[in-house]
Amino acid sequence: MARFLKNREESKGQSPGALIFIGEKKTTSVQARVIDYDSTILTEQELSHIKDGSHFKQTNTVTWLNINGLHDIEKIKEVGQIFDLHPLVMEDILNTGQRPKVEDFNAYIFIVLKMIRFDTETEMIFNEQLSIVLGDNFLVTFQEQPGDVFEPVRKRIRRQKSRIRGSGTDYLAYSLLDTVVDNYIHIIEVIGEKIEDLEEMILEGNDTTVMEKINAFKREINYLRKSIRPAREAILHLSRLDSDLFQESTIPFLKDLQDLINQATEAIDTYRDLLTDQLNIYNSVMANKMNDIMKVLTIFAAIFIPLTFIAGIYGTNFEYLPELHYKYSYAVFWTALIVIAGALLVFFKRKRWL
Amino acid sequence: MARFLKNREESKGQSPGALIFIGEKKTTSVQARVIDYDSTILTEQELSHIKDGSHFKQTNTVTWLNINGLHDIEKIKEVGQIFDLHPLVMEDILNTGQRPKVEDFNAYIFIVLKMIRFDTETEMIFNEQLSIVLGDNFLVTFQEQPGDVFEPVRKRIRRQKSRIRGSGTDYLAYSLLDTVVDNYIHIIEVIGEKIEDLEEMILEGNDTTVMEKINAFKREINYLRKSIRPAREAILHLSRLDSDLFQESTIPFLKDLQDLINQATEAIDTYRDLLTDQLNIYNSVMANKMNDIMKVLTIFAAIFIPLTFIAGIYGTNFEYLPELHYKYSYAVFWTALIVIAGALLVFFKRKRWL
Amino acid sequence: MARFLKNREESKGQSPGALIFIGEKKTTSVQARVIDYDSTILTEQELSHIKDGSHFKQTNTVTWLNINGLHDIEKIKEVGQIFDLHPLVMEDILNTGQRPKVEDFNAYIFIVLKMIRFDTETEMIFNEQLSIVLGDNFLVTFQEQPGDVFEPVRKRIRRQKSRIRGSGTDYLAYSLLDTVVDNYIHIIEVIGEKIEDLEEMILEGNDTTVMEKINAFKREINYLRKSIRPAREAILHLSRLDSDLFQESTIPFLKDLQDLINQATEAIDTYRDLLTDQLNIYNSVMANKMNDIMKVLTIFAAIFIPLTFIAGIYGTNFEYLPELHYKYSYAVFWTALIVIAGALLVFFKRKRWL
Amino acid sequence: MARFLKNREESKGQSPGALIFIGEKKTTSVQARVIDYDSTILTEQELSHIKDGSHFKQTNTVTWLNINGLHDIEKIKEVGQIFDLHPLVMEDILNTGQRPKVEDFNAYIFIVLKMIRFDTETEMIFNEQLSIVLGDNFLVTFQEQPGDVFEPVRKRIRRQKSRIRGSGTDYLAYSLLDTVVDNYIHIIEVIGEKIEDLEEMILEGNDTTVMEKINAFKREINYLRKSIRPAREAILHLSRLDSDLFQESTIPFLKDLQDLINQATEAIDTYRDLLTDQLNIYNSVMANKMNDIMKVLTIFAAIFIPLTFIAGIYGTNFEYLPELHYKYSYAVFWTALIVIAGALLVFFKRKRWL
Amino acid sequence: MARFLKNREESKGQSPGALIFIGEKKTTSVQARVIDYDSTILTEQELSHIKDGSHFKQTNTVTWLNINGLHDIEKIKEVGQIFDLHPLVMEDILNTGQRPKVEDFNAYIFIVLKMIRFDTETEMIFNEQLSIVLGDNFLVTFQEQPGDVFEPVRKRIRRQKSRIRGSGTDYLAYSLLDTVVDNYIHIIEVIGEKIEDLEEMILEGNDTTVMEKINAFKREINYLRKSIRPAREAILHLSRLDSDLFQESTIPFLKDLQDLINQATEAIDTYRDLLTDQLNIYNSVMANKMNDIMKVLTIFAAIFIPLTFIAGIYGTNFEYLPELHYKYSYAVFWTALIVIAGALLVFFKRKRWL
Ligand SMILES: [Mg+2]
Ligand SMILES: [Mg+2]
Ligand SMILES: [Mg+2]
Ligand SMILES: [Mg+2]
Numbered sequence A, B, C, D, E: 001m002a003r004f005l006k007n008r009e010e011s012k013g014q015s016p017g018a019l020i021f022i023g024e025k026k027t028t029s030v031q032a033r034v035i036d037y038d039s040t041i042l043t044e045q046e047l048s049h050i051k052d053g054s055h056f057k058q059t060n061t062v063t064w065l066n067i068n069g070l071h072d073i074e075k076i077k078e079v080g081q082i083f084d085l086h087p088l089v090m091e092d093i094l095n096t097g098q099r100p101k102v103e104d105f106n107a108y109i110f111i112v113l114k115m116i117r118f119d120t121e122t123e124m125i126f127n128e129q130l131s132i133v134l135g136d137n138f139l140v141t142f143q144e145q146p147g148d149v150f151e152p153v154r155k156r157i158r159r160q161k162s163r164i165r166g167s168g169t170d171y172l173a174y175s176l177l178d179t180v181v182d183n184y185i186h187i188i189e190v191i192g193e194k195i196e197d198l199e200e201m202i203l204e205g206n207d208t209t210v211m212e213k214i215n216a217f218k219r220e221i222n223y224l225r226k227s228i229r230p231a232r233e234a235i236l237h238l239s240r241l242d243s244d245l246f247q248e249s250t251i252p253f254l255k256d257l258q259d260l261i262n263q264a265t266e267a268i269d270t271y272r273d274l275l276t277d278q279l280n281i282y283n284s285v286m287a288n289k290m291n292d293i294m295k296v297l298t299i300f301a302a303i304f305i306p307l308t309f310i311a312g313i314y315g316t317n318f319e320y321l322p323e324l325h326y327k328y329s330y331a332v333f334w335t336a337l338i339v340i341a342g343a344l345l346v347f348f349k350r351k352r353w354l
């Protein structure tokens, strides 16, 4: 399956807003979890029926509804009905091949990002679509699979004194995005270290797998870039939205987020350049080794082939070959061999091949 | 024939607006098909005379006139007269080498795109020009050949409850464009999968056709890009037009279309980069193989050429060659050969060529 | 002489507006031809004295004065006096190394373009400077040499019913530019076809001139680009000028011209990329061939050098060499040779070199 | 550890504004030094308790508080409290992997830059984060380690007649930035000289370490660029801030600073290009040397292998081999050898391999 | 010394505006020459004391003060005092490593450019800083060394009827800039011709110095670009300044200057691309030659090594070797050799190596 573009076969030719799940089908059921809080109260609850979440919408508290798993379209539809989401938003949530983006629908802001994961065994990057709907007093997150990087945010919510408890949904949204981007930085750092370590292997030049590694990291860095570069655009867009949903005090935090994602994209570009340089160096190392091999071959061949020819002369069986019969011929013969070999050695020494 | 630029020989030096068909001449007759609908009524009809379509223009219903085949210039002219099209529009419809674009003529918007097709046998991309004239209550599409990707749109029109039946020509235009772009994504995905599969073939390095494949895909990706990149510009332009022909409610759909075409162009860039990387890797694999070949040659030559020389010495027929007559000469000779060969093997082992 | 930059030696250090002809000196005399028309009348006339053209300036008809040849500076000066041209305009007309551009002098618009010609024998591009002065009711064109691409425009002028006869100097200027750009497209198409044909030659890999051809086309494409890219800027500039000299009805034609020049520049970029890809492929084909050559050498050398060594052993003249005297030695010797050769063949087969 | 991205493991998932020191932990204590001055008075003082610095804040003098060492978070927090710094500013000061930037918080401007150092022994660049908080009548600088480039600025402050003594905190900030950027230029100049010197080594082509040096400088130049390019953005941003903290008379100095940083980034780009060119030249030199090696091998092999074959013929022991018994055979044999060798030498001479 | 960045060691850490001369120290004294003119009067005078120039400042005539040599800082300071120049301007005049630029100080415009010189012997570019201060009725030029390209301008000033005599300081400034840029074009043309001539040398492929030449021209073109690209920015900036110092009538001349500098930068880019292409072609030519060399080697080796082996067989001394004793063995042996050689020749012919 093409990894750089999600197969949309099923959605081809469908009417816009047709709700089709594009992604790996899961068998576990969809999980819905609500955290509802303000500076004084806090409720955490696993919803067995999506509809149970609807009453949180009326209250003035911050309501974070997190959905894990998108394969049960009916349940996702219910969420859409409760929060009155546009059909195109619903489609984008389910069609998990979306490009990261931010869209302002006045009543809510719709954010799509990728959460990334580095599998240390295969040394490959995997990503999962995170869709966020940020409303006035609610925030809904949609994930493809259980397991996320948000546990530290939940912990902070549980601490009554935290800034997050005294802030609105905009700060909660920022906190989630910040966590996602922090994770980008972390993963780039892990891969970056591996890339920087390649350099020594290249200069030694004996590990033939190093080229495959350069190639593999290049592919993973490109894959990463595909998620992170549009995320930068999206975050820039977010901090320039003129939306009532964002309070003045949250703006510096969005700027800080921009700093972070800029760092991520620059680091990716740096590592891409580094890999390109490494491949060039690798090719030069290979060419150097070839030169070395050929020098050895040439020196052996150029010295011994003429000598063998001379020996061949005196190995002929001509009846009238006078040199064969002189007393000192053999000594002269050896002297000639040594002189020729010596002269060639000097020649190669002068050429600095030795 | 130059594939990347359509031959315009015939139109060279003609007055602007001169109607000359640039494309493959067809023998089948031009087909004209009307679908006329609003939320309650629906008429589908094959027109035998273009003029029969003119009465649909007055009604308030949405009228979609689709023309298949452009080689009968008289018929195309009639369409132009009915809908009062500018001579330059008429010229662009017939001159099928147009760059995708959007132009606003106030009374109508003129859109040119390419429909693309991937031939799985030759693994080549083919394209066909699609011209769309979007008026207040009519929409005319011009195609070079019969057969298109719009059947799902027609099906949706036939379903009375569909959004398309309750909307105007702008939404119909969007639906057609969405279908075209969905098809771009699909074809990129098909080619992309083939490109991603090349990687393994390269690392094995034994298939000499892999380079030709990289080359062929590079050419096809460039060909695709030639259609799709200006299409992105065109769609961006469309969503920024300040035209009365577009209703407020259609705008989010145009934004969604932009998302889609952005994904298409990004995927194309990604695959282009991938192919460039693959060619680099291929070249490194080749250089590695060359090194291997030369090592084998050098080892064989460097070991046996000196040994042959020594054998040559004792193959000479010098009369006074004392070593030949000693009893253990032959054993000493073998010992020397083995020692030399062993020393050279150690030397190559140390160089890690073995 | 540097082909990519015209020698300005003579104009170096001259005061601005100094009239010095930069180009090949011609011996034929300067030709001046007037076509004067409106929707009813038409006069065509070869002027023997430039001054005879001055009375056309007063009339309300469209007057097109075409000058062929710039080496007679006095005559060119007279034209400048009649139409009151700025010294810098005069200088640019004569100094034919100008970069294509459009300048608005209120009373007239000054346009510089290159007319290009492809010499099929040398497969080289040649260009000639075309300067256009577009006034209210006159248009003057300056060419370096006789012969141009404007004959079809003249024919259209001679047809009384043509759009050109009913329009002003702006539409005439457009018609000339359109003809020039049509010719760009045509020449790119001719070269493009030749470039696309190179691909097959490369993959066969036996024609050693293919590299020189890639190189030559790259140079010609760059030379073409040098004329056409600034022409695109100039035409864009022209269509954005807010000049009274352009009527509302001519604007769509300028937009069409922009389409055309965009197509030209994109095609040039496409062919540049294609040539770069072709050079890469050529290098890979060369590397593949080198691998093949080395494999043949290595297989021959690696098989026969050891065998020759063994034959050499038994060609020595040691007195005490027991194997020489056994009855089946020769058969054993052959068996050994065959076994060794067979083993090496299997080894190379396993390496897939055979 | 990844050198191109600072490990943020510890800050991952922390709430924004969480104060965690990212950098090498130091054991020496944090140093705080105050210089307080106006055109008449001057006080310099090492603070043992950060709080002692707070009274300088009220006075109208310029107060420069310099902090060396960031590992004692409590002390840094105190500074934050005295000058009322935003939690995100505090975080950025401690998290020393920041990208250079300028942020306007109205009450103060927050500036992050890198001070760079070139270690001549390892030929590597090291950097240290410099954070500057520029307020109305105070300026705080934070450095990771003791030792800086600011001593010349301190000397100028001590001279009562200097421009700096008659100016405000904005001019002090400019002076520090100017010193930092001057140091960039100096270090680029040092590395640049080394890079320019590589060229001769490459053309000689005998030093195999030259490729490793090209590689190492490329890496260092990239590392430098990572600090300096965002610094350019930051300084551009600074000179465009519409802040009351900057006096009119300081603006020309900021423009001068922009000139300087532009020069720095251009020089970096120039040296990057130079290194790329050098690697290309190096590869061509290698290919040339390979050609030379192969020519030597081919000439020796092509001349002596046929001669050895002929000698081999007459080394055979065929009973009926008539040539062996002719009187002049040996002379004819030698003549043939010499003719063949001569012909081959002429052949190679014609090919210009000799 | 780093050629691409001037050593500023001495100015490091100095206060801004500190007057330190950065450049080669000269021993000849500083020359100051005044030309004072309007349409009727003209005075030319060599000043022995700078102060003697101050009275020209009051008059309404155009005063051009040209300073040759910057090493006598006191004299330069005097000029600064007479014309009331900002300390940063003074610093930039003396610190000759400035990037070309234009700055508006209201009372005057400060312009920095490079005058370039091509040394035909070393084929290297050298540059010299030209600083221009353009005031209301004075213009001061500062050069590092005696000798400039301005003699033609002086001649024009001496002609009473020239446009320059009837214009102000703005037109004088334009004339100087035009002369400098004309000189850029001229030098690019000289180098360009040499670069275009390289092509033939490359395709012949026998001159091993061609690669060094490509390299050297690449370096010089880059060096040139370093002076000329910022000059383009500066001239663009100049023509967009909204300064009272420029009269309406001078604007078209500034636009003409922009044309010229655009041509210069485009030509530089063209030649850069040409050199890159040439290096690629050179590498391909090298690879082709390598292939040729290896083919010769392989053909000789592959034909004669097996033949030598066969001769070796019959050179063995086995007692029981029946073939040696047959009458026609030697004839059969020769036949076999010829058949094998012929078969191999056919094989190589088929591979098109012959
Ligand atoms: Mg869809
Ligand atoms: Mg969507
Ligand atoms: Mg994805
Ligand atoms: Mg994407």
Ligand SMILES: [Mg+2]
Pocket: A266, A269, A270
């Ligand atoms: Mg970067």
Ligand SMILES: [Mg+2]
Pocket: A283, D283
């Ligand atoms: Mg290479």
Ligand SMILES: [Mg+2]
Pocket: B011, B013, B014, B015, B016, B017, C178, C182
């Ligand atoms: Mg046309």
Ligand SMILES: [Mg+2]
Pocket: B088, B091, B092, C256, C259
């Ligand atoms: Mg058109």
Ligand SMILES: [Mg+2]
Pocket: B097, B098, B127
């Ligand atoms: Mg097309």
Ligand SMILES: [Mg+2]
Pocket: B097, B098, B099, C259, C260, C263
């Ligand atoms: Mg077009």
Ligand SMILES: [Mg+2]
Pocket: A097, A098, A099, B259, B260, B263
């Ligand atoms: Mg999308």
Ligand SMILES: [Mg+2]
Pocket: B266, B269, B270, B273
């Ligand atoms: Mg990409």
Ligand SMILES: [Mg+2]
Pocket: C011, C013, C014, C015, C016, C017, E178, E182
């Ligand atoms: Mg001039």
Ligand SMILES: [Mg+2]
Pocket: C088, C091, C092, E256, E259
């Ligand atoms: Mg001009």
Ligand SMILES: [Mg+2]
Pocket: C006, C096, C097, C098, C127
């Ligand atoms: Mg030209």
Ligand SMILES: [Mg+2]
Pocket: C099, C226, E263, E266, E267
């Ligand atoms: Mg040009």
Ligand SMILES: [Mg+2]
Pocket: B225, B226, C266, C269, C270
């Ligand atoms: Mg293109």
Ligand SMILES: [Mg+2]
Pocket: C283, E283, E287
């Ligand atoms: Mg190569």
Ligand SMILES: [Mg+2]
Pocket: A178, A182, D011, D013, D014, D015, D016, D017
């Ligand atoms: Mg954080």
Ligand SMILES: [Mg+2]
Pocket: A256, A259, D088, D091, D092
């Ligand atoms: Mg931060």
